[in-house]
Amino acid sequence: MLRCTLRTVVLAALAIWTVAPAGAAEDPAALLARARQAMGGAAWDRVAANHVRARVETGGLAGTVESWEDVGSGRYVDRFALGPASGAEGFDGKTAWTQDSSGQAHPSDAAEEVAAARNEAYRRSLAYWYPQRVKAGLEDTGERAEGERRVRVVRITPQGGRPFELWIDAATWRFDRLVEAGGRETRTTFFSDYRAVDGVLVPFAVRVTNGETKYDQRLQIESVEHVAALEPARFALPAPPPPDFAIADGKTATTVPFELLNNHIYVEVRIDGKGPFQVLCDTGGQNIMTPELAATLGLEGQGAFQGQGVGEKSEDIALAKVKTLAIGGVTLRDQVFAIYPLQAMQQVEGVRFGGLVGYEIFRRFVVDIDYARRQLVLTLPAAFAYHGAGAVVPFRFHDQTPQIDGAIDGLAGALDLDTGSRSSLTVLGPFAAAHGLVERYGAKLEATTGWGVGGSVRGRLARAVAIRLGPVEVRDVVIDLAQQKKGSFTDPYLAGNVGGGVLKRFRVIFDYGRKQVIFERAAADAARDAWDRAGVWLNLAQGGDAFEVMDTIAGAPAAAAGLVAGDRVVAVDGQSPRDLPLPVLRMRLRTLAPGTPVTFTVERAGRRHEVVVMLRDLV
Secondary structure, three states, rough: OOOOOOOOOOOOOOOOOOOEEOOOOOOOHOOOOOOOOOOOOHHHHOOEEEEEEEEEEEEOEEEEEEEEEEEOEEEEEEEEEEOOOOEEEEEOOOOEEEEEOOEEEEEEHHHHHHHHHHHHHHHHHOOOOOOOOEEEEEEEEEEEEEEOEEEEEEEEEOOOOOEEEEEEEEEOEEEEEEEEEEEEEEEEEEEEEEEEOOOEEEEEEEEEEEOOOOHOOOEEEEEEEEEOOOHHHHHHOOOOOOOOEEEHHHHOOEEEEEEEOOOOOEEEEEEOOOEEEEEEHHHHHEEEEHHHHHHHOOOEEEEEEEOOEEEEOOOOEEEEEEEEEEHHHHHHHEEEEEOOOOHHHHHHHHHOOOOOOOHHHHOOOOEEEOOOOEEEEEOOOOOOOOOOOEEEEEEEEEOOOEEEEEEEOEEEEEEEEEEOOOOOOEHHHHHHHHHOHHHHHHOEOOOOOOOEOOOOEEEEEEEEEEEEEEEEEEEEEEEEEEEEOOOHHHOOOOOEEEEEEHHEEEEEEEOOOOEEEEEEEEEEHHHHOOOOOOOOEEEEOOOOOOOEEEEEEOOOOOHHHHHOOEEEEEOOOOOOOOOOOHHHHHHHHHHHOOOOEEEEEEEEEEEEEEEEEEOOOOO
16 A cells, blocks of 8 residues: 655656657667766666665655665665654565564465566666666667757666666767556656765656655655675575464454344454454455544544545555554554545445454464355464365465465466455456457346445456366356456456455465465355346445435436436335444345345435346346
8 A cells, every 4th residue: 555665666757758760779788888977877786785764655645765785695674764654675685575464474476467577677687777687678669859859768777677768868868757557657756956975876766656746755865874795694584573462361263243234344443442443354454444433432543545446546645553453363563554435435345344354363373264254263373274175376466465376267376355346246347358258158237246445347258167276166257347447357367356255155265374275165166156137236325224225226226217326215115224234235135046036115306116127047
């Protein structure tokens, strides 16, 4: 969520550039050599390692960044402190890693993170000037102009990395910016205020943007020290911090009951001794609380950072630190929470809840999710041993989310395991497009298929013969082919996102310390996966006295009966929303037999009428 580092990953330029007329393409290595000469020439040969201190401003907060990098190998570590948040990320020459505010660290070993780290290593080692350090493909893409100003753009693809553009000012031959497309967005890093340090020119002002300028990160370098080679241990994955938690009565495990609503896991927590508060449990989710809960706790957030999720919109989030977070018999200390407006999500869920917890719990314990018994068991990793017959599947971290190797009807790809998703399997847009899945499945029905942080999600509906989670096969699964243009479902490094619709078929044990997940089949695995048989997306209207029709599927029973977006549904089969919770209604529309009539009492333009919807299978 928050990355306040000196990483030179970058996105789309804010200015409008045009391609200027140019002659034959030049040797890109010669262009880079000319930039080297302008920025210090042979003096760069003496640079072995760097120690950089900087001030960072973003989201209305100011903080510090400290960076060490070994120029010969490309190893690096960046540490930041910003308001209540702190953390680090690094690369030891083989493995990239991330550390959060509580000191918990994990390898960043999904394909996207590996590619980003390889690019960082390429740049930190100055391999654009010293190509023997890291091999790369180079291409001169020509000259671009903005008014009277011109730049040369070299496209670079490091070995094991991904393409990025290095823009060079054609007048000064200094680096002007970097542009790099990541999995979810394109970032641009601008360089300015060049100053001489030991004979080389270094940019002392850096701005990183993803095009939404209110969330830009601005770094002002305070000092650059060229030092002798640094010890390798500095770049290693940090050791686990001292325990910041305790289990009551000295036990090694605790059991936490949960409710399964909309295929989401809801648990009760206590914060700073107050509560209980109901929150959603998300495998990769950070700690989040609503502004209402923050007010109840007397907490004031700091900053206004960019919050993004599966939807296409961004929201401002603030940060706050709590003294204690208790779940079951476990109490964690000094946890950082993002304060995020979730009113729309409460209407989507039809459930009042105070926020989310996830990664901070999963990182410290082995988490056994028993969907059949509706309970979580949190066990100290040292006390956990598995003796069952389930399939043990290794995973890697995609940010903070477990990611496994899998397949969708024989098409191999990376799959995230996401208890925060209600769907069975969302196939991401780039993967679907690359394999022609809309055409392959004849996926003509488009619908609202989910709703999360950032708004609604639309997709084309289909049914897969089988999906594979490591060696585990799940047959006859409803899948949605995401149609998003922005947000996390546009990640080209990911095939799909596995949600509660599939996970609830198993007892699932997440062991983050050993980077493995265990699947034990449950009785629910025998049930055929179903989609809403009315073809309507309902949210709970503000005030809770009606359901609001947000979307209908063209040609589906709800639309054929006359329901339209904007209708207020004040009763279903005679039950009002206060007597019929939205999660229960959604389950009915999935599980009642095809041919079952369902009567909606609709309020439209101040008048009421009844609409009878005849359920049928759509997928």
